[in-house]
Amino acid sequence: MLDGLMQRTPLQIIGILNHAAVAHGEREIVSRLVDEPIWRYTYAEMSRRVAQAAHMLRELGVRPGSRVSSLAWNTHRHLELFYATPGIGSVLHTANPRLSDDQIVYTITHAGSEVLFFDKTFSSMVARIRPRLSGVRTFVALSEKWNLEANLTVASSYEELLTRQKSSYEWPVFDENAAAFLCYTSGTTGHPKGVLYSHRSVVLHSLAAGLAGALGFSAFDCIMPCQSLYHATAWGLPFVAPINGCKLVLPCEKMDGASLHELITTEGVTFSGGVPTIWTTYLAYLEQCGGNTASLKQLVIGGSAVPRAMAETFLRKYGVEVRQIWGMTETSPLGVIATPTPKLAAKGENLTEETIWTKQGRLQFGIELRVVDEERRDVPRDGKTPGTLLVRGPWTIERYFGDDKSAVDAAGWFDTGDIATLDDDGFMRITDRQKDVIKSGGEWISSIDLENIAVACPGVRIAAVIGAYHPKWEERPILVVEPHPECAVTADQVREFLEPRIVRWWSPDAIIIATIPLTATGKIDKKSLRDKYKGYLINTRKYGAHSEPK
Amino acid sequence: MLDGLMQRTPLQIIGILNHAAVAHGEREIVSRLVDEPIWRYTYAEMSRRVAQAAHMLRELGVRPGSRVSSLAWNTHRHLELFYATPGIGSVLHTANPRLSDDQIVYTITHAGSEVLFFDKTFSSMVARIRPRLSGVRTFVALSEKWNLEANLTVASSYEELLTRQKSSYEWPVFDENAAAFLCYTSGTTGHPKGVLYSHRSVVLHSLAAGLAGALGFSAFDCIMPCQSLYHATAWGLPFVAPINGCKLVLPCEKMDGASLHELITTEGVTFSGGVPTIWTTYLAYLEQCGGNTASLKQLVIGGSAVPRAMAETFLRKYGVEVRQIWGMTETSPLGVIATPTPKLAAKGENLTEETIWTKQGRLQFGIELRVVDEERRDVPRDGKTPGTLLVRGPWTIERYFGDDKSAVDAAGWFDTGDIATLDDDGFMRITDRQKDVIKSGGEWISSIDLENIAVACPGVRIAAVIGAYHPKWEERPILVVEPHPECAVTADQVREFLEPRIVRWWSPDAIIIATIPLTATGKIDKKSLRDKYKGYLINTRKYGAHSEPK
Numbered sequence A, B: 001m002l003d004g005l006m007q008r009t010p011l012q013i014i015g016i017l018n019h020a021a022v023a024h025g026e027r028e029i030v031s032r033l034v035d036e037p038i039w040r041y042t043y044a045e046m047s048r049r050v051a052q053a054a055h056m057l058r059e060l061g062v063r064p065g066s067r068v069s070s071l072a073w074n075t076h077r078h079l080e081l082f083y084a085t086p087g088i089g090s091v092l093h094t095a096n097p098r099l100s101d102d103q104i105v106y107t108i109t110h111a112g113s114e115v116l117f118f119d120k121t122f123s124s125m126v127a128r129i130r131p132r133l134s135g136v137r138t139f140v141a142l143s144e145k146w147n148l149e150a151n152l153t154v155a156s157s158y159e160e161l162l163t164r165q166k167s168s169y170e171w172p173v174f175d176e177n178a179a180a181f182l183c184y185t186s187g188t189t190g191h192p193k194g195v196l197y198s199h200r201s202v203v204l205h206s207l208a209a210g211l212a213g214a215l216g217f218s219a220f221d222c223i224m225p226c227q228s229l230y231h232a233t234a235w236g237l238p239f240v241a242p243i244n245g246c247k248l249v250l251p252c253e254k255m256d257g258a259s260l261h262e263l264i265t266t267e268g269v270t271f272s273g274g275v276p277t278i279w280t281t282y283l284a285y286l287e288q289c290g291g292n293t294a295s296l297k298q299l300v301i302g303g304s305a306v307p308r309a310m311a312e313t314f315l316r317k318y319g320v321e322v323r324q325i326w327g328m329t330e331t332s333p334l335g336v337i338a339t340p341t342p343k344l345a346a347k348g349e350n351l352t353e354e355t356i357w358t359k360q361g362r363l364q365f366g367i368e369l370r371v372v373d374e375e376r377r378d379v380p381r382d383g384k385t386p387g388t389l390l391v392r393g394p395w396t397i398e399r400y401f402g403d404d405k406s407a408v409d410a411a412g413w414f415d416t417g418d419i420a421t422l423d424d425d426g427f428m429r430i431t432d433r434q435k436d437v438i439k440s441g442g443e444w445i446s447s448i449d450l451e452n453i454a455v456a457c458p459g460v461r462i463a464a465v466i467g468a469y470h471p472k473w474e475e476r477p478i479l480v481v482e483p484h485p486e487c488a489v490t491a492d493q494v495r496e497f498l499e500p501r502i503v504r505w506w507s508p509d510a511i512i513i514a515t516i517p518l519t520a521t522g523k524i525d526k527k528s529l530r531d532k533y534k535g536y537l538i539n540t541r542k543y544g545a546h547s548e549p550k
């Protein structure tokens, strides 16, 4: 081989902010805060505060390679840590504050963090778990000093620590494979697992995610991430936005309809995204208030399957394009995204919408994808045959943090644990998680498909399908339905809606009206539903085919 | 430091085609050819032929690290070599067929190539220089066998060599810093210098060039590169297009107005680009025929300064947006590109257009830029103070091929040899090349500015300003003007047009109507103009200030 003779500049995350500060220095970042007025500054100003934050971290004894945890919402201070921490070569672990105390203690301890930054919201939680966080030396409240409560005197104030620092920093140059962020999976199927992103993986992911077939941001966009900063680093938005010179609007924890609507209309938000539950809530708010979505053009939604009905309403009534995205913490998270192609367009508008709204998305540069059967042979690319989804590429995990064995096979393929189909147009559809698949008499029933149909039933807010033990068929689907507040939906109504829309043997053996538990990232908590309802058909002896419970 | 735990998949160029083949397999590549009908196939089919080409290269004894040269136009066969050669770990040297025999022999010899692929157009040239290419073992005509001429029996036919090969290839995985392409600079200021691109530099450049602030291609675009494939790898278009799923249209050598127009209208071209001379010609064609530009939306033009008048006419009369780009072979070549920003937009349409049409472009992610004075201190970012332009980044050169010393300073900055200003909106303007700058009585006169004004004079096709010796002022500008064919422009008319538009001391001491020589990449050949006219003022004794020659 012959070596190329180009510069080997390492891809470093701080380079993204440095770029924004000189190329889009005047572009704004607007942030809601906990118990403080809205904050507003520019990339140029942010870059100076990030330098101060870096000095602060060094002063707190944070060294290259060591970990720092955050328990924080989507705010500019949290964002500053996104640049300052990797900037000095340390690793930011963005803990998920919606986990249980036990899980939070578990992840911060597993991360081995020395410093914990937390929003005021979490002061009592921090006070509670503090004795169990023996590795954490320093607690810093992401707040002004005047805003600290008396019981927080144990902690310093971020602002106070910051002010005395210099506003420029000689950013060290180091290997782009160095760790930058530690994010834990949602814990939907078990213990949360740690994914250790590198500078390289983050920068490459940000470049690819900016392309037109993915997020397609331009300098004229105003981005409001409703993806949590702690969840797979908000799907890369904190990086894709500054690379492309976009304005950033950070909603703190205020993800209710009215609060989002206020920011969208006053700040001129063109693009947002997040998990489906947030946008179901926002849509309900819009329907109730009769408002319009102003400048909003696009929502990228994923984390769980996007109900077609929601995407359709957003477009038809509000002119907002919903793009479904599939990804995992393990894929940084961009996997596929449902953007149109000329091939689809040639098939007409109906088919385009059908595809865009019912499939998770299409192949993207930088992430290879295979759907395989049990012998790891590729299944036909017919959009029908399901199989195990494998992925590979420069922003896919190689191994979990703390594991000594690789998470990928010899050829580098990572098993996602998802079941999917792939079609000839390059679109992938998730039919289930491996663990959620319902095996009825040897045949598979897709819980996601059933849920998507059920959620289109008027009055239904969330629908969850799980497999319950059945003496004859091994497993049969049962459907749990949570109505919109103040809607009284009955099991009969839901069944009536379902029957003409599904094949007969998919018909749930029970339909239950109940509140559906969500996980820390807003997904349906099927583990706990299964714990509760797994024996339902046997206990209630309601296991005649298509029998109707209570 | 702590290592990240993501996959370290090397960025390899063949990955781009592999992606296009599975994600956009049916998207077309359409190619004109020399003496053959138009060729039309898909990325999926191309990928199979590229595999065949790889087997062919191995059969010809091409090994990893060794070089292969091409003397070829923009055709699908040339494009196949763009993937097959780096795919097997070898290096494609794209020789510039518009250079002189001597220079072509020099570059192929300097490259150390073992195989030469050439288009039929060059058969007699190849026959001529063959005895001087002692290192080249094998000559392959990029043609069908039936299309080979008798005098070419010394060479094999590409198609014949291809057909017997297998249409799949086990692409080797190797270090992304391996060399992929060898491109020589245009030789505008001296001997052409070799730039050795790596897989990494090409892939990173392609990702960044795809972003909205740069080329912004979407899957719906149809791209026709009129940038030569041999010139800085056609500005990355052969890679940016497949990454984004674009249709590709290759015009072979037919860059005349009528031929381009035919492809644009019949193939639905949305995007093209190249050096200004091509688009001056195309505009003249349009003006003459009164045609419209059909689907064409955007032209990215660079390599030399883009006359404002051309950009303005393209927009006002044809609705085509001209985006100026500045770059060098040494920068892969994306440096800056003149796309709008909200900051500009806020200043109003006039100022936006003024900026977009008179500056080379704005800062892009991945290429850092400094404008410095003689002591290497940054000059003010006021859009006025000129200085030497330095660049740095992962697709900027580190050293020239065959050189043992680095081309960059200790901090990694590469001196472009261009003089530029930078403004507060992040826009850069090239005022001159260091070697072209005219120093009149210690003050600098920008040859590019003068040329831009002169070329707006009705009837003027190209304008070139050079410095001529002057006994009192050291140098004074003289202007050489080439009129449009069949336009009779006089020096007096040009002077009359100029005078009210420039400061008095910039007024050229002589205006000469003559044919302007162009270099091998279509730039004004100032070296030869200087050879011819350097002594003009002294010889003609026309050196009274603002005197009028002839």
Ligand SMILES: Nc1ncnc2c1ncn2[C@@H]1O[C@H](COP(=O)(O)OP(=O)(O)OP(=O)(O)O)[C@@H](O)[C@H]1O
Binding pocket: A185, A186, A187, A188, A189, A190, A191, A192, A193, A301, A302, A303, A304, A305, A306, A324, A325, A326, A327, A328, A329, A330, A360, A416, A417, A418, A430, A432, A433, A521, A523
């Ligand atoms: N658009 C989508 N449609 C359906 N499922 C999705 C979609 N996007 C993401 N998912 C699901 O979310 C998973 C990734 O989520 P995440 O990384 O947040 O953790 P998790 O898998 O929910 O939790 P854990 O791995 O700890 O069990 C995917 O594997 C997939 O099952």
Ligand SMILES: Nc1ncnc2c1ncn2[C@@H]1O[C@H](COP(=O)(O)OP(=O)(O)OP(=O)(O)O)[C@@H](O)[C@H]1O
Binding pocket: B185, B186, B187, B188, B189, B190, B191, B192, B193, B301, B302, B303, B304, B305, B306, B324, B325, B326, B327, B328, B329, B330, B360, B416, B417, B418, B430, B432, B433, B521, B523
């Ligand atoms: N938009 C532009 N406006 C003005 N000049 C440009 C523009 N784009 C490119 N250039 C000029 O072209 C140069 C790069 O051209 P290229 O790499 O093809 O070789 P060259 O510099 O012309 O030749 P050589 O380096 O061999 O003398 C830049 O350094 C700059 O001088």
Ligand SMILES: [Mg+2]
Binding pocket: A185, A186, A328, A417
């Ligand atoms: Mg998971």
Ligand SMILES: [Mg+2]
Binding pocket: B185, B186, B328, B417
């Ligand atoms: Mg040059």
